[in-house]
Amino acid sequence: MARANVVALHSFSDDEALMWLSDHVDGRVETSLGDLARQFGWPLVRLRRRLAAWVEAGLITQFTIGRGKVVLAPTRTPREAANQLVGHAFATAIASPAPAQRPRSIVAVISAALLLLTAFGLTAVGLVMNARFAASFGQTLEAAALLAAIGLAIDLLAVVLPSVGVQFWHRRSILAAGAAWSIWLAVLVMTWLAATGFASTHIGDAVAGRARIAGESAVLTERLDRLRHERAGITELRPVAAIEVELQKAQPQAQVVWHITDGCRDVTRPASARACAPVLELRQAQAAATRRDAIDLELREVQSRLASLPAIAAADPQATSAAEIVRWLSAGTFNPAPDDVARLRALGLALAPSLAGLIAMMALALLRRA
Secondary structure, rough: OOOOOOOOOOOOOOHHHHHHHHHHHHOOOOEEHHHHHHHHHHHHHHHHHHHHHHHOOOOEEEEEEEOOOEEEEEOOOHHHHHHHHHHHHHHHHHOOOOOOOOOHHHHHHHHHHHHHHHHHHHHHHHHHHOOOOOOOOOOOOHHHHHHHHHHHHHHHHHHHHHHHHHHHHOOOOOHHHHHHHHHHHHHHHHHHHHHHHHHHHHHHHHHHHHHHHHHHHHHHHHHHHHHHHHHHHHOOOOOHHHHHHHHHHHHHHOOOOOOOOOOOOOOOOHHHHHHHHHHHHHHHHHHHHHHHHHHHHHHHHHHHHHHOOOOEEEEEEHHHHHHHHHHOOOOOOOOOHHHHHHHHHHHHHHHHHHHHHHHHHHHHHOOOOO
16 A cells, blocks of 8 residues: 655654654665655755665665665564664664763853843943934924834844844744844844934034034134234333323424324424424334233133133044054055044944844853853
């Protein structure tokens, strides 16, 4: 009577395969190695190895008839073959004890603990960052709370799904593992976008603030240099009040031409010029002294404002220095702009919390016994 060739729903163990043969090798079975491998749920290499062992043990005989098919026949009566197959299975199980599990090394335990701590820290940072950034889009308190909850859920999925996917894979649930990793990729993109927005916003604000301070500092420094240069050109040392006293004393000497020259302001004749020369000289000295005092006052104000500003030379020194170092190390081959380094930094800061799930998965893998 013909038997249905039912494919096993799970992979046979050696005992189950031996029992299957004891039931079916009751005369002569003609099949192909591929069909038999599918029947047992084994790889073809394993089937060849086990059949060779059973033939060597005298349990079955095997010979090829062409077209990729083989014939399996018992070497005993069906009952004897079944008893011998079962006895061989028990003997194999007794003779081949399970390998002893190797103890975990202290390095693996410490590394796993550090990875778990890092994963927990990144998870906490990612939860706060994504929740705050998602809540910032809410126009009302309710909308902000709902968006924050969505952000928390997405970040938790990004942390948990890698370990879940690995567990499904170990259980040979390929579809479930694929679904877990697919969902993880989707939530990873969402968490990365949220983290990128959060990092870019705060880093951009900080860089803009530093740029404003650096620009104001540069303007004040330029103004300070200009005032110092102008102050160095003024050689008048007398106070304005002293010059005023001398001017009052010199004015009577020009009384002859005082009304004609409008108080020594309209000097067009040589005689008037000679008479008004002391007055004009003192007036020039008085103007220089007045400008000197004004410059000194302005210098004190500029120096005070400049001293109150933080010592910031560049808006983004990290990006600028990194670009210069890359340019120097590559001898000019690579010439990145500071903006390129800033984008790479934002990418790294945004991606780090998203990798908490992978870091936790590696820690759990280290804790698994071999």
